[in-house]
Amino acid sequence: MKSREDLILKLLNETFHPLQCQLVDESSLHVGHAGAASGGGHYRLRIVSATFEGQNRLNRHRLVYDCLRDLMHTAIHAIAISAMAPSEVAN
Numbered sequence: 001m002k003s004r005e006d007l008i009l010k011l012l013n014e015t016f017h018p019l020q021c022q023l024v025d026e027s028s029l030h031v032g033h034a035g036a037a038s039g040g041g042h043y044r045l046r047i048v049s050a051t052f053e054g055q056n057r058l059n060r061h062r063l064v065y066d067c068l069r070d071l072m073h074t075a076i077h078a079i080a081i082s083a084m085a086p087s088e089v090a091n
Helices: 004-016 057-067
Strands: 020-025 041-048 076-084
Touching: 004 020, 004 041, 004 057, 057 076
Parallel strands: 041 076
Antiparallel strands: 020 041
16 A cells, blocks of 8 residues: 555646655654644645646645645645746746
């Protein structure tokens, strides 16, 4: 069975075909938090995709949440998202 992180990355890669995608599990920083008790992880995501070109921050976050919808509040308790278009990333 794949890890949660592998599943999250698979969904993100299939949906956004990102140029960059970094997922960091920060669950250990939230031990004792109510969300940790449910078993859901806390993650930080940095993703760069052409899909986000011309989209505002709210729409970008909605796209990511839509992609991960089935994992929210089960495998994922919280996710901090930094979603950028390629034109916003310094070479």
